[in-house]
Amino acid sequence: MKKVNFFLLLLFIFFAFPYQIVAANQVIVNNQAQKQIDQSIPGSRFETGSVTPMYGTKGEYTFQTFFIDSANRQPEYVKIYLQRGGAEEDFESYFMQKGVTSNKGTEYIFKKNLPDKEGIYQFYFEAKIDNKLIHGPSYGGEHCKPGGCGECCGVWGGPKILAAKLIEENKILLFEKEKNKPLLTYDVGKNWVTSVDISSDEKYFAAADNEQNLYVFDVEQKKLVWQYQAERIIDDGNLGMDKGLIAFSNNGFLAASLQGTVYLFDIKNNQPIWSSPTGMVLNGLAISDDAEYIAAAGRDTNVYFWGKGSSTPIWKYKIEAKGGMMGGSVIKTLKMTPDGEYFVVGTSCPDRSIHVFSPQSSNPIFQAKVGTNFPVESVSISADGQSILAGGGGSGEEPYTAVLYQLKQQQSVWDFDQSLNPVNEVAISSDGEFCAIGSIIEGIYFNNCTDKDPVWQIRNTGYIGNLSFSDDGQYLAAGTGTNHVLLVSTKEEKIINDWKTTAKAETSKISSSGRFVAAGTGLHRFFIISVEGEDTSGADGRELLEKEIEFVKSNSFFSGKNTLKNSESGFLLKVKNWVINLFNSLFFSKKEELKIRIDTCGNGMCEPALNETKINYH
Numbered sequence: 001m002k003k004v005n006f007f008l009l010l011l012f013i014f015f016a017f018p019y020q021i022v023a024a025n026q027v028i029v030n031n032q033a034q035k036q037i038d039q040s041i042p043g044s045r046f047e048t049g050s051v052t053p054m055y056g057t058k059g060e061y062t063f064q065t066f067f068i069d070s071a072n073r074q075p076e077y078v079k080i081y082l083q084r085g086g087a088e089e090d091f092e093s094y095f096m097q098k099g100v101t102s103n104k105g106t107e108y109i110f111k112k113n114l115p116d117k118e119g120i121y122q123f124y125f126e127a128k129i130d131n132k133l134i135h136g137p138s139y140g141g142e143h144c145k146p147g148g149c150g151e152c153c154g155v156w157g158g159p160k161i162l163a164a165k166l167i168e169e170n171k172i173l174l175f176e177k178e179k180n181k182p183l184l185t186y187d188v189g190k191n192w193v194t195s196v197d198i199s200s201d202e203k204y205f206a207a208a209d210n211e212q213n214l215y216v217f218d219v220e221q222k223k224l225v226w227q228y229q230a231e232r233i234i235d236d237g238n239l240g241m242d243k244g245l246i247a248f249s250n251n252g253f254l255a256a257s258l259q260g261t262v263y264l265f266d267i268k269n270n271q272p273i274w275s276s277p278t279g280m281v282l283n284g285l286a287i288s289d290d291a292e293y294i295a296a297a298g299r300d301t302n303v304y305f306w307g308k309g310s311s312t313p314i315w316k317y318k319i320e321a322k323g324g325m326m327g328g329s330v331i332k333t334l335k336m337t338p339d340g341e342y343f344v345v346g347t348s349c350p351d352r353s354i355h356v357f358s359p360q361s362s363n364p365i366f367q368a369k370v371g372t373n374f375p376v377e378s379v380s381i382s383a384d385g386q387s388i389l390a391g392g393g394g395s396g397e398e399p400y401t402a403v404l405y406q407l408k409q410q411q412s413v414w415d416f417d418q419s420l421n422p423v424n425e426v427a428i429s430s431d432g433e434f435c436a437i438g439s440i441i442e443g444i445y446f447n448n449c450t451d452k453d454p455v456w457q458i459r460n461t462g463y464i465g466n467l468s469f470s471d472d473g474q475y476l477a478a479g480t481g482t483n484h485v486l487l488v489s490t491k492e493e494k495i496i497n498d499w500k501t502t503a504k505a506e507t508s509k510i511s512s513s514g515r516f517v518a519a520g521t522g523l524h525r526f527f528i529i530s531v532e533g534e535d536t537s538g539a540d541g542r543e544l545l546e547k548e549i550e551f552v553k554s555n556s557f558f559s560g561k562n563t564l565k566n567s568e569s570g571f572l573l574k575v576k577n578w579v580i581n582l583f584n585s586l587f588f589s590k591k592e593e594l595k596i597r598i599d600t601c602g603n604g605m606c607e608p609a610l611n612e613t614k615i616n617y618h
Contacts, residue, residue, distance in 0.1 A: 043070030046125050046136025047105050051158045054241055055523055057167070058116030061159055065096070065125045065136060066105035075127040075134075078108045082158070083122045096125070114161060121158030162523065169502045172196070172207045172215060174222070175517045177475075177487060177497060183516075184222045186215065193520020194243035198511040200250045200289070204267060205509075205518045208244025212258045216267065219516065226270035230258040233277075241299075242281045243524050249291035250338075253308070257282045262296050264308065274311035278304060284334025286343055293340035293359050297331040303345055303357060315362035321351035332392075333379045338430075342385030342407070346376030346392070354379060354390050356407065366408045371398040377424045382432035387449060389435055394422025402426055402437045404449060414452035418445060425464040429473030434490060436476055438464025443549075444478055446490065455554050456493055458486065460547040466508040475514030479505030484549060485519045495551050 047066040063080055078098070081091040099107030114121065125136040167190050174184040191209040198205040204225070207215045212230040217223065245257045254265040260280050263272040282298035294306040301319040306312075321329040329351035336343035342365075344356045352374045356366040370376055370390050377392040386407045393401040401423040402416035416423075416437060425438035428449065437445040437454075443461040445454040462481025469476055469490075476488045485505050487497040503521035510517050 044068070044073070044127075044129055044134055046127070046134065049123075049125060049136060050241065051121075051123070053159065055159050055162060055167075057162060057164045058114060060111055060113050061121075063096075063110045063112070063123060063158070065108050067108060067127055068105035069129065073129055074106075075129040077128055079126045080110045081124050081126060082112070084119045093126075114159065117161055120160050123158050160523075166503055166523070167192075170521045171502065172217075173485070173499075173501065173519045173521075174205060174217065174219065175485060175487070175497065175499050175519070177515050177517075180497075180499075182499065183219075184217065186217070186224060188213075188520075192243075192522025192524050193507055194522060194524050195245045196507050196509045196518040196520050197246050197248050198509055198516055198518050199248045199267070200512050202511045202513065202516060204248070205511075205516070206246050206248065206254060207507075207518070207520050208246040208256060208258065209520075210243050210522070210524060212244065214244065214246060214256050214258070214263075214265075214270075216254070216270070225268075228265075228270045228272075230261060230263075233259050233261075243283075245282060245285040245296075247285055247287045249287045250289035251291055253287065253291035255285060255287035255291075255294050257285045257296055260298075262294065262304070262306065264291075264294065264306075264311075276304075276306065276311040276313065278302070283330070283332050284345060286334055286336035288336060288340025289338045290340070293336070295334060295336055295343045295357070297334045297345050299330045301329050301331055301347065301351075303331070303334075303355070303362075305357070305359065305362070314359075317357070317362040317364070319345075319347060319351060319353075319355060321347065332375070332377055335379050335381050337381055337385045338383055342381060344379050344381050344388055346370075346379040346390055348375040349373075352376060352392075354388060354405070356385075356388065368405055368410055368412075370403050371395075371400075373397045377422065378426045378438075380426050380428040382428050383430040384432070387428055387432035389426045389428045389437075389449075391423030391426035391437060394420065394440075401439065402435075404435065404452070413449075416445075416447075416452050418442075418452075418454060425467045425478075427467035427469055427476070429469045430471055431473060434469065434473050434476075436467045436469070436478075438467050438478065440464075440481075443480075444476075444486075444488075446476070446488075453554070457552045458488070458495070459550040459552060461486075461549060462504075465504065465506040468508065468510045470510050470514030471512045472514075475510055477508050477510035477517045479508035479519050480549075481505075482547065482549075483521075485517060486549070487514075487517055493551075493553065495549070498549060 045068055047068050049065040052062045067075060067078055078096045079093045080096055081093050083089050083091040094110055096108035096110045099109050127134045170188050170192055172186040172188060172193055173182045176183050188209055191211045191213065193207050193209050195208045196205065203219055205217050205219060212232060214228040216225045218225050242259050247255045252267050254267050256263045260282060261275050261277040263275045265272050280298050280300040282296050285296045287294045291308045295304065297303045303317045304313045305315050307314055319329060329347040329349065331345045332348055333346045334343060340359060342356055342358060344354055346354050352371055353367055353369045354376060355364040358365050371393060373395040374393040376390050380389045388405045388407065389402065391402040399420055400415035400417040401419055401421065404413040406413055419439055419442050421439050421441040423437055424440050427436045432449055435447040435449040440463040442459065444458040444464060446456050447454050461484065465479030467476065467478050474489065474491050476490055478486045481504050483501045483504060485499040485501060485508055486495055489496050501521050504523055505519050506522045506524055508517060508519040
């Protein structure tokens, strides 16, 4: 008995050993302005900021912001601080030119020619008024400085400079499960395909792009049925990052959003039944199966709700949260149950929450703060509305990047802590059984929703453009940042199709039966983040070399290089294996499997190992 007690003590000491945790790098702004205390003056702020175009080749880019002062005071100056690349690069400051004054504030503009060289340009604004400095974005932190501190939830981002070839070869694609080549390829050239969907009867599929175009195709005839181009609206600073969105009902209707306007179509007619302008970038759109309910949401943090019969919203709800990049939180994502009885939105900084609505009231029926520094990038909801999966995060403050909730229960079912890198896409199967999580670095994780530990992982995908399940959950489709469209059998646990595309597969959607996958290429994402591990995402602004996509089952996770965030010395690894073998020989007499999790701890925090290792004992 003493021998057993001594061993248990040894085992406890070993696995509690504090390994050193590698901290994520932070961007530090090093300029003279930072020597002054960043104080906000009541009634003085930057309301918003943007750059046009968001992406492109070499050429002129226009940066814009609005300065507001409740007493109509004019700042001594307004500057833009512009940086290419990461922390090793210096910010350069430029005076901005004063524009018109309106109810939005006083406009300030700066134009600059940028070279034909890949890279992300970060920027922020500074105004001096009454010997005080005001920065935008301002996230409300007392000592918040622009440049990537966790409290500020990142920085503003500018254009990513790309090769012209990458921009000019975009396509709308339709694949069939049994075939290696696409059934249909439709060229859209420089336009970026931003959304695709397939009708539930699998007779039609549709796409939208970033240039106000809708495309509807006949699946059987493999041809374009009709196209619609919305009238271009003069951008007042609120529509510059808009992307087209599209969604089918089950009874012959199609909802779309183009440049801040929501449309309802009969699928057989390219003239809208009605249109409803919101005047704001929309990031989420959904329609119920019977087309009775339509919801949209976006950058102004308004949730809009329509009935099929009228272009006037039945209600709209404002999620109030001051601060953030646009003067308040931004709704990044929206999903609806098929019957329209529930729909959920996720917000960025500083709200960082999910809000669930029903058609009956504009007030949320449920909301939950996902994290103190957890911008929600993607949400998904089961068909009964009871299970909600949210993805995002990626900060050192919260060691998780996806969260599963049950409706109206504040305590999460689980927090996904297998990776600290941000999650940009999630999907939950219709019955709530399967959860898929798309990381910008680690690829796709697949879980049974009852357990946060993955069953399998797909690596080397780059960021994930979209995730979607077939109705029965037996198939999962994904578009990747490394120019692939994947079709995965969740039952057989393998990739059954890997279609190569000519550019980044930014959007994809599986059909109800899993027979078809629609996809579109383009580039409407970029990331300004700190990442841990090998970057296969393009998050730092570089185009990456092709890597072989790997399908890894759970019993192989521990042997992978991503198993632990912290490298262990050969000595410690030998000692760990020795303890495991000793544990094996001392306690067990029949052959079974024991799952052991090995967590690493240090600096007052613990970081779980990526997965479990299985130990055979007898």
